[in-house]
Amino acid sequence: MSPSRVLRSCHVLLLVLWVSASEDFEWTKNDRGPFYYGTFPTGFSWGAGGSAYQTEGAWDKDGKGISIWDAFAHKKGKILLNDTGDSACDGYYKFKDDIDLMKEMRLNHYHFSISWPRIIPNGIKLDHVNEKGIQYYDELINLLLENKITPIITLYHWDLPQFLEEKYGGWQNSSMVSYFNDFANLCFERFGNRVKYWITFNNPWSIAVNGYETGEHAPGLKLRGTGAYKAAHNIILAHAKVWHTYDTQWRSKQKGMLGISLSADWGEPVDITNQRDIEAADRYVQFFLGWFASPLFNGDYPQVMKDYIGRKSAQQGLGSSRLPTFSSQEKSYVKGTCDFLGIGHFTTRYITQKNFPSNRGGSYFSDRDIAELVDPNWPDPGSEWLYSVPWGFRRLLHFVKTQYGNPMIYVTENGVSEKMICTDLCDEWRMQYFREYINEMLKAIKDGVNIKGYTAWSLLDKFEWDEGYSERFGLYYVDFKSKNKTRYPKASVLYYKRIISSNGFPNQREVETWKRKALEICSSSNQLLAAARRKSQDNKHAEMPKIL
Ligand code: NOJ
Numbered sequence: 001m002s003p004s005r006v007l008r009s010c011h012v013l014l015l016v017l018w019v020s021a022s023e024d025f026e027w028t029k030n031d032r033g034p035f036y037y038g039t040f041p042t043g044f045s046w047g048a049g050g051s052a053y054q055t056e057g058a059w060d061k062d063g064k065g066i067s068i069w070d071a072f073a074h075k076k077g078k079i080l081l082n083d084t085g086d087s088a089c090d091g092y093y094k095f096k097d098d099i100d101l102m103k104e105m106r107l108n109h110y111h112f113s114i115s116w117p118r119i120i121p122n123g124i125k126l127d128h129v130n131e132k133g134i135q136y137y138d139e140l141i142n143l144l145l146e147n148k149i150t151p152i153i154t155l156y157h158w159d160l161p162q163f164l165e166e167k168y169g170g171w172q173n174s175s176m177v178s179y180f181n182d183f184a185n186l187c188f189e190r191f192g193n194r195v196k197y198w199i200t201f202n203n204p205w206s207i208a209v210n211g212y213e214t215g216e217h218a219p220g221l222k223l224r225g226t227g228a229y230k231a232a233h234n235i236i237l238a239h240a241k242v243w244h245t246y247d248t249q250w251r252s253k254q255k256g257m258l259g260i261s262l263s264a265d266w267g268e269p270v271d272i273t274n275q276r277d278i279e280a281a282d283r284y285v286q287f288f289l290g291w292f293a294s295p296l297f298n299g300d301y302p303q304v305m306k307d308y309i310g311r312k313s314a315q316q317g318l319g320s321s322r323l324p325t326f327s328s329q330e331k332s333y334v335k336g337t338c339d340f341l342g343i344g345h346f347t348t349r350y351i352t353q354k355n356f357p358s359n360r361g362g363s364y365f366s367d368r369d370i371a372e373l374v375d376p377n378w379p380d381p382g383s384e385w386l387y388s389v390p391w392g393f394r395r396l397l398h399f400v401k402t403q404y405g406n407p408m409i410y411v412t413e414n415g416v417s418e419k420m421i422c423t424d425l426c427d428e429w430r431m432q433y434f435r436e437y438i439n440e441m442l443k444a445i446k447d448g449v450n451i452k453g454y455t456a457w458s459l460l461d462k463f464e465w466d467e468g469y470s471e472r473f474g475l476y477y478v479d480f481k482s483k484n485k486t487r488y489p490k491a492s493v494l495y496y497k498r499i500i501s502s503n504g505f506p507n508q509r510e511v512e513t514w515k516r517k518a519l520e521i522c523s524s525s526n527q528l529l530a531a532a533r534r535k536s537q538d539n540k541h542a543e544m545p546k547i548l
Contacts, residue, residue: 025282025399026152027281028129028273028278031363031395031398031443032391035439036439036442036505038505039504039505040505044451044452044454045150045410045454046107046108046453046496046499047107047108047109047110047111047152048102048109048455048456048458048496049110049111049112049152049413049456049458051112051113051154051158051202051462052118052157053115053158053159053457054085054088054157054463054465055088055460055463056085056089056090056092057085057089057093058086058087058090058092059086059088061092062130062136063133064115064121064133065118065120065130065161065163066117066162066163067116067117067159067252068160068219069085069151070084070220071165071219071376072218073218075220076270078220079465079467079468080220081466081468081469082128083469084387084463088463089226089461089485090485092136092205094485095140095143097487098460101487101489102144102147102149102459104497105496105497105500106246106491106497107149108150108453108500109149109150109197109455110144110150110151111153111155111199111412111413111461112152112153113153113154113155114137114187116156116183117159118136118137119134120161120183121163122164123164123179123183124163125160125185131235134190135193137190141191141194142194150355151197152410152412152455153191153198153199154202154412155184155242156180156200156201156202156204158206158207160219160467164179165175165219170212170231170373171230171234172209172230172231173214176238177238177241180242181228181241182247184198184200184245184246188249192253192256195256196255196256197256197257197259198246198256198257199258199261199342200242201235201261201265202261202263202342203261203344204235204236204262205262205289205292205305208223208231208235209228209237210228212228212231216466217411219463224361227378229309230324230475232291232292233324233354234293235292236295237334239296239337239408240334243337244337251299252336255462257408258336258338258339259338259339259341260341262292262293262342263343263344263346263413264285264288264396265288266285266345266349266389266393266395266396267281267282267288268348268349268351268395269281271352271470277351277352277353279353280352280371281341281351284349284368286304287368289399289400290305290403291305293341293400294403294404295326295331296335296336297335297336297338297341297404299326300326305323305367306321308367308369309322309323310323311358311364312358312362312366314366316359316361316362322362340452341404341408341409342412343396343397343409343410344411344412344414344419345396346414346416347387348387348389348392349372349374350372350373350374351370351371352371353369353370354370354372356369357504358380375389379429381416381418381430381433382417382473383467383471388416388429388432388433389437390433390436390440394440394444397449400449401447406450408452409449409451409452409455410452411453414434414437414455414456415456415457415458415473416429423477423529424526425489425491425526425529426491426517426522426526427476427490427492427522428491428515430491431491434456434492434495438504439505441454458474458475459474459475459476460474460476460478461476461477462478474490475490475493475496477525477529482532483534486532488525488528489522490522490539491518492494492518493518494514494517494518494522495518497504498514499514524526
């Protein structure tokens with residue numbers, strides 16, 4: 001080889017090393033700074049979200065088919081207090097009122113999902129399309145657009161048609177790929193002239209792990225060590241197929257974008273100077289986010305998942321890994337199938353290394369060889385798992401930037417809950433949560449992360465899966481006991497509205513007045529709610545037979 005060629009290949013090698021080094025996430029960099037006053041880029045999109053089963057109700061109305069969540073919630077003992085989403089927020093009937101609430105906050109977008117069995121009752125398009133279901137989503141989309149609110153639509157937020165579960169085993173079966181593609185195609189055909197943002201799956205991690213590994217969610221299967229991996233594999237292939245369908249058949253006409261929404265907690269090493277802790281934290285995030293993001297952006301599962309699950313499967317005497325493999329054709333088919341990445345994020349954990357012996361059988365959780373810890377000082381107002389750790393959000397967003405080539409990001413879910421018993425509409429802790437998490441997102445944008453929009457989760461209090469109605473994530477409080485499912489603004493409505501109208505946090509003096517004003521106003525909402533409750537109590541007493 002001539003000296004100049006050697007030199008050139010050295011340059012290439014150096015360049016490759018430099019590129020890969022520059023893409024490494026800096027675990028040891030501790031970037032927790034003070035609050036940052038500033039605004040978001042012009043055109044940044046502010047929204048709120050919800051999903052079909054959690055809000056719509058009307059579970060058996062106007063020709064809708066049964067979903068796995070209808071079937072699951074109707075079985076006794078699956079959901080706290082045996083609650084169901086049968087009527088939820090009655091969003092199916094009240095969407096016009098709900099759009100008024102969105103207008104009130106000046107939202108730029110609304111993120112919601114389409115119920116597959118509402119428009120294809122048994123899940124199979126060739127069998128039957130339910131025009132009444134189509135009409136509902138048509139009206140919802142049209143009214144949003146009339147009010148200049150952009151619909152961001154998720155095709156699958158967990159409510160698989162029950163028929164597909166019973167007949168084929170749901171996401172355990174690869175036939176879901178083409179049924180889901182037919183459903184998506186129908187949505188593009190009927191709504192795509194007006195909808196420009198599509199999300200295939202919301203939080204596939206939970207579909208796979210809670211639905212097919214722990215069985216805490218529908219369809220309630222406990223296929224430890226295999227079920228989640230198999231479901232995830234079919235979901236990734238289904239996502240890719242739908243992206244290709246959109247890309248080849250609809251994109252040029254409809255000019256929209258299609259992505260996926262991945263949920264991930266952040267995992268911080270207990271000790272950032274300890275290499276074993278760093279590797280454990282990396283595994284935690286790779287098993288959470290990388291499981292899905294890595295195939296879609298880089299063409300295969302994270303190496304660390306392949307290594308750990310492969311090694312443990314061999315130790316368990318299995319002939320092949322419990323983690324399915326992609327053929328080389330599939331790798332190139334799935335790679336590059338996200339026009340944007342949706343990120344759902346709520347909380348953080350400290351992570352350290354912990355060995356789980358393979359001889360006790362495999363499970364998703366033991367495959368990772370980690371232990372999760374929390375700081376007892378982290379605020380924990382609602383859901384047991386949800387600690388407020390704003391700096392974790394910025395770390396996660398950085399991680400995404402470095403690992404997946406700085407993709408376009410929409411934050412599709414971020415928010416905090418309170419317990420059911422809490423009827424205080426002056427939700428100071430939620431204002432605090434939004435203020436700090438949104439600020440960390442602003443810092444991430446300043447650091448170069450490509451974030452285009454933010455979705456507060458959620459617009460309304462709603463059905464919170466196996467926790468029933470016991471955890472309230474809403475900006476608006478829903479009185480589930482009232483006939484009308486009356487909505488009341490919590491203080492955070494006004495606070496979020498101010499963030500939106502200022503497109504961020506203009507200066508300290510102004511931001512401090514937002515909280516004061518919001519707290520002044522919410523006390524009158526509190527009085528309204530208390531009066532409504534008293535009235536309904538009185539009515540109940542009035543209806544009770546008198547004991548003579
Ligand atoms: C993520 C889920 O996608 C959403 O449905 C749920 O309400 C939130 N987590 C809060 O638990």
